[in-house]
Amino acid sequence: MAQIYFNHVKEGMELPVLEKKTTTRQLVQWAGASGDFNEIHYDKPWAEKTGLPGLIIHGRLKAAFLGQLVTDWMGPAGTLKKIDVAYRGMDFPGDTVKCKGKVVKKYTRGRERLVDVEVWTENAKGEKTTPGTATVALPARR
Amino acid sequence: MAQQQKESVITPEMKKWIGVEGPPTIYEVEKGAIRKFCIAVGDTNPLYLDEEYAKKTKYGGIIAPLGFFGTPVSSGAFGQQPYEVSLKRVLNGGTEYEYIKPVRPGDTIISTRKITDFQERDGRLGRTLYTSSETIYRNQRGEVVAIGRGTTINY
Numbered sequence: 554m555a556q557i558y559f560n561h562v563k564e565g566m567e568l569p570v571l572e573k574k575t576t577t578r579q580l581v582q583w584a585g586a587s588g589d590f591n592e593i594h595y596d597k598p599w600a601e602k603t604g605l606p607g608l609i610i611h612g613r614l615k616a617a618f619l620g621q622l623v624t625d626w627m628g629p630a631g632t633l634k635k636i637d638v639a640y641r642g643m644d645f646p647g648d649t650v651k652c653k654g655k656v657v658k659k660y661t662r663g664r665e666r667l668v669d670v671e672v673w674t675e676n677a678k679g680e681k682t683t684p685g686t687a688t689v690a691l692p693a694r695r
Numbered sequence: 696m697a698q699q700q701k702e703s704v705i706t707p708e709m710k711k712w713i714g715v716e717g718p719p720t721i722y723e724v725e726k727g728a729i730r731k732f733c734i735a736v737g738d739t740n741p742l743y744l745d746e747e748y749a750k751k752t753k754y755g756g757i758i759a760p761l762g763f764f765g766t767p768v769s770s771g772a773f774g775q776q777p778y779e780v781s782l783k784r785v786l787n788g789g790t791e792y793e794y795i796k797p798v799r800p801g802d803t804i805i806s807t808r809k810i811t812d813f814q815e816r817d818g819r820l821g822r823t824l825y826t827s828s829e830t831i832y833r834n835q836r837g838e839v840v841a842i843g844r845g846t847t848i849n850y
Contacts, residue, residue, distance in 0.1 A: 554740070573737060582735040586728070591785065603784050604820070612787040614736065617762035621738040624761065629742060629752045633761050637791030637844075 556628035559659065559666040559691040568654035568670065571622045575610055577646040583614045605643070612640035615650065615683045619672045622652040623687045626670075630692045634667070638685030644676055651675040654687070665690045704824050704849075705813045709778045716809045717777070726800040729759050736762070759798040764806075764832055764841045780849050782824050788846030796840040803835040811844075820850035 580594045589611055592599040600608050616638045623633055644650055651674065658669040667690055674683040733743050738760060741748035749757045798804060812827040830843040 579735060586731040586735040613790065616790055617736045620760065620762040621736060624740060633794055635793045637789065639789035640787055
């Protein structure tokens with residue numbers, strides 16, 4: 554896997570977009586893998602009965618997508634220190650969830666070279682449904 | 696009825712639980728569970744899946760993906776409260792994780808969760824309760840490996 558170095562990072566730089574074509578099957582896999590068996594993610598009549606427009610994608614699955622966006626970008630020598638996400642908008646199985654990110658700040662703290670990245674998932678309408686921020690430590694240079 | 700709906704859903708019984716650490720959830724990290732997690736996410740990073748590759752990285756072996764905390768590890772505690780909430784529908788409002796040490800297959804993760812705050816508002820889903828919580832994850836050596844913070848929404 555490719556490695557990115559601190560000195561190559563610029564504020565405003567965009568992360569390569571990670572696209573996730575979601576399916577109900579994937580939500581069932583996630584339910585099994587995560588232990589989150591809330592029916593709103595796989596039982597459509599149940600979801601509708603609770604007032605939702607249909608099945609919705611697990612928030613934590615979207616958080617995991619954003620985690621992958623960041624870890625793919627930072628490479629094996631990078632370290633993800635922190636990630637936070639807010640579940641603002643619902644996404645639905647069948648949707649393509651676009652995971653995007655942008656470097657907002659690079660700085661050093663002690664001996665660590667840190668980069669703050671703004672991350673979000675975007676739906677087909679271009680709305681940010683899961684905005685968040687991540688902090689990674691990167692190696693200095695090759 | 697209208698009068699009743701304006702009453703606070705945050706009961707004195709609930710307030711007593713703020714800051715009280717819940718029972719520990721014990722989770723043994725297995726390679727198979729890591730693999731299932733990666734398949735569900737569609738994350739093919741060999742650091743989580745390929746021992747030979749992972750041996751050559753700074754970790755010296757497979758680690759659990761960072762998103763592995765949260766639901767897989769603390770599912771036992773998720774949504775289970777020692778108090779009654781009158782609003783029965785549950786959504787996840789947001790999550791934050793600080794990663795302190797890598798977690799490897801074979802590790803035992805002990806997580807403890809506590810409620811840190813309750814807030815209520817009238818939103819587009821009607822009366823809505825926001826429950827903030829903090830979960831500390833420790834490994835079998837007692838080292839803190841991660842700290843999670845989250846908001847649960849009841850409506």
